[in-house]
Amino acid sequence: MAKxxxxxxxxxxxxxxxxxxxxxxxxxxxxxxxxxxxxDDKEFNKTLNDGQVPAGSFIVAGDNFGCGSSRxxxxxxxxxxxxxxxxxxxARIFLQNSINVGxxxxxxxxxxxxxxxxxxxxxxxxxxxxxxxxxAIEPLxxxxxxxxxxxxxxxxxxxxxxxxxx
Amino acid sequence: MGMTYIQKLLARxxxxxxxxxxxxxxxxxxxxxxxENAALVINQFKEIxxxxxxxxxxxxxxxxxxxxxxxxxxESSKTATNHKRTREFISRQGITKFHDVRGDVGGICxxxxxxxxxxxxxxxxxxxxxxxxxHGALGAFAFGIGATEMAAVWALGSILNVEVPGTxxxxxxxxxxxxxxxxxxxxxxxxxxxxxxxxxKVIEFHGSVIRNLPTSGRLVxxxxxxxxxxxxxxxxxxxxxxxxxRDEAGVSAELDLFVADPDAVYDRVVEIDATxxxxxxxxxxxxxxxxxxxxxxGKKINQIVVGSCTNGRLDDIEIVxxxxxxxxxxxxxxxxxxxxxWRIYTDAMEAGYLRDLISAGAVVCNPGCGxxxxxxxxxxxxxxxxxxxxxxxxxxxxxxxxAEVYLCxxxxxxxxxxxxxxxxxxEVN
Numbered sequence: 137m138a139k140x141x142x143x144x145x146x147x148x149x150x151x152x153x154x155x156x157x158x159x160x161x162x163x164x165x166x167x168x169x170x171x172x173x174x175x176d177d178k179e180f181n182k183t184l185n186d187g188q189v190p191a192g193s194f195i196v197a198g199d200n201f202g203c204g205s206s207r208x209x210x211x212x213x214x215x216x217x218x219x220x221x222x223x224x225x226x227a228r229i230f231l232q233n234s235i236n237v238g239x240x241x242x243x244x245x246x247x248x249x250x251x252x253x254x255x256x257x258x259x260x261x262x263x264x265x266x267x268x269x270x271x272a273i274e275p276l277x278x279x280x281x282x283x284x285x286x287x288x289x290x291x292x293x294x295x296x297x298x299x300x301x302x
Numbered sequence: 303m304g305m306t307y308i309q310k311l312l313a314r315x316x317x318x319x320x321x322x323x324x325x326x327x328x329x330x331x332x333x334x335x336x337x338e339n340a341a342l343v344i345n346q347f348k349e350i351x352x353x354x355x356x357x358x359x360x361x362x363x364x365x366x367x368x369x370x371x372x373x374x375x376x377e378s379s380k381t382a383t384n385h386k387r388t389r390e391f392i393s394r395q396g397i398t399k400f401h402d403v404r405g406d407v408g409g410i411c412x413x414x415x416x417x418x419x420x421x422x423x424x425x426x427x428x429x430x431x432x433x434x435x436x437h438g439a440l441g442a443f444a445f446g447i448g449a450t451e452m453a454a455v456w457a458l459g460s461i462l463n464v465e466v467p468g469t470x471x472x473x474x475x476x477x478x479x480x481x482x483x484x485x486x487x488x489x490x491x492x493x494x495x496x497x498x499x500x501x502x503k504v505i506e507f508h509g510s511v512i513r514n515l516p517t518s519g520r521l522v523x524x525x526x527x528x529x530x531x532x533x534x535x536x537x538x539x540x541x542x543x544x545x546x547x548r549d550e551a552g553v554s555a556e557l558d559l560f561v562a563d564p565d566a567v568y569d570r571v572v573e574i575d576a577t578x579x580x581x582x583x584x585x586x587x588x589x590x591x592x593x594x595x596x597x598x599x600g601k602k603i604n605q606i607v608v609g610s611c612t613n614g615r616l617d618d619i620e621i622v623x624x625x626x627x628x629x630x631x632x633x634x635x636x637x638x639x640x641x642x643x644w645r646i647y648t649d650a651m652e653a654g655y656l657r658d659l660i661s662a663g664a665v666v667c668n669p670g671c672g673x674x675x676x677x678x679x680x681x682x683x684x685x686x687x688x689x690x691x692x693x694x695x696x697x698x699x700x701x702x703x704x705a706e707v708y709l710c711x712x713x714x715x716x717x718x719x720x721x722x723x724x725x726x727x728x729e730v731n
């Protein structure tokens with residue numbers, strides 16, 4: 137299963153203004169949003185843009201990750217780097233946006249990991265290889281998991297439309 | 303077992319006798335609102351139809367509302383091009399509820415929807431904006447969604463996988479003291495619940511204070527319910543709802559009114575005695591960092607912002623204009639006023655409020671989201687401090703991560719404009 141390094145450790149209540157500042161909202165396409173991910177954290181944004189964050193890396197956060205604005209850019213900009221977000225819990229709209237656009241995220245109520253730690257996802261838990269501790273992943277409701285399994289809301293809706301049209 | 307207002311609404315919306323918390327529903331949508339991010343919705347909508355052989359038509363052009371408000375008039379060629387492409391799509395699809403950059407019909411989406419009678423009690427209303435919760439003030443189940451979710455709504459006419467939320471009942475009794483307003487009440491509540499205290503839940507407002515509150519104040523409460531993480535805020539409709547819809551929004555159609563069951567089951571009941579409330583301030587950098595004004599009085603302010611989908615209505619502007627009339631905004635402090643719609647702007651002009659504000663030194667800007675989210679006008683300089691009647695004070699919110707934003711009521715903003723520091727309106731005559 138997926139293994140990677142924690143490249144960013146964040147506190148509680150990280151808003152979508154922090155993930156994707158409002159002044160870049162005129163940029164909407166998922167192919168263009170990643171350049172502005174965490175733009176106000178100049179150092180981390182540069183690391184991302186310089187291609188120094190390998191695919192499969194992790195961002196670890198506390199409670200209420202993605203609170204505030206419904207801007208979907210906040211989910212698509214992280215997805216662009218193939219980063220997985222592990223948080224104690226997520227704000228509702230961000231959680232749904234992540235599922236819809238295919239951003240890998242895990243609700244992990246007890247997660248404890250620092251920057252530089254190696255994490256590995258094993259079925260229903262996140263294993264911190266650095267500290268030797270493991271943390272249970274809270275499963276998503278089946279209806280949401282079905283969208284992830286379909287590859288996101290676009291393919292999911294496409295098949296539903298075809299089914300209903302046929 | 304009785305149902306909450308929203309449970310009842312959802313049961314009706316999907317034609318069932320009852321729904322239980324946690325049930326997963328596909329809900330027919332009554333109104334689907336977007337603003338500038340319609341540009342992304344359009345892109346995702348076309349993606350859904352790609353290679354299907356089906357024609358990409360929206361399910362019902364009369365149930366889609368698009369309002370340009372986040373960057374009006376366009377601040378960049380990129381926004382102007384997004385506006386242009388969106389207009390072309392609207393025209394091709396025959397979308398009727400379109401509010402362009404115009405003085406006769408324009409404004410902020412969360413004011414345009416109520417004042418044009420688009421919002422109805424019992425309606426399922428989704429919007430690609432987190433403050434879509436605003437419309438619960440008129441008894442709708444109104445919540446924010448992302449752009450891809452909206453693209454699916456445009457295609458299907460329904461929203462998939464809605465989990466019936468639990469409800470927090472907030473009962474506000476007593477009487478709001480002089481100088482204390484709906485904004486203070488909701489700031490207090492967000493502080494009490496925390497920024498995630500209502501995550502995945504609905505906040506249902508009850509009590510004598512709510513009954514006596516005009517729709518303008520109810521819109522403030524429901525607007526900021528999302529700052530406690532709530533999926534939606536709602537005021538069960540009553541005589542005031544009917545008055546507003548008929549007299550102010552021009553609705554003549556019959557209204558579908560119902561109430562929560564007396565034995566409805568709530569996740570939590572919060573009782574607030576309004577009589578004890580003081581003016582409240584949300585301090586940087588989270589909306590739940592709320593203090594009674596005494597704790598932050600005297601803080602020097604560089605920029606005051608009055609407006610937004612929270613507090614840019616006529617009664618808000620009236621309070622500010624009456625306080626500033628014949629006086630002056632303190633030297634060293636800038637004051638920006640953004641009415642929530644051009645209708646409000648015009649009413650404020652005719653009432654003489656705009657003249658009073660301008661004479662006092664305020665800059666009256668065109669209706670729109672303005673500096674609230676730091677994407678258009680009124681950005682802050684390094685280390686500057688803003689005091690705003692808006693709804694968010696996140697780091698970087700007003701365009702500069704090195705600045706601070708405090709949130710308050712229009713009365714506090716007005717009193718503070720005179721002194722250049724956070725000032726208790728109860729101490730200003």
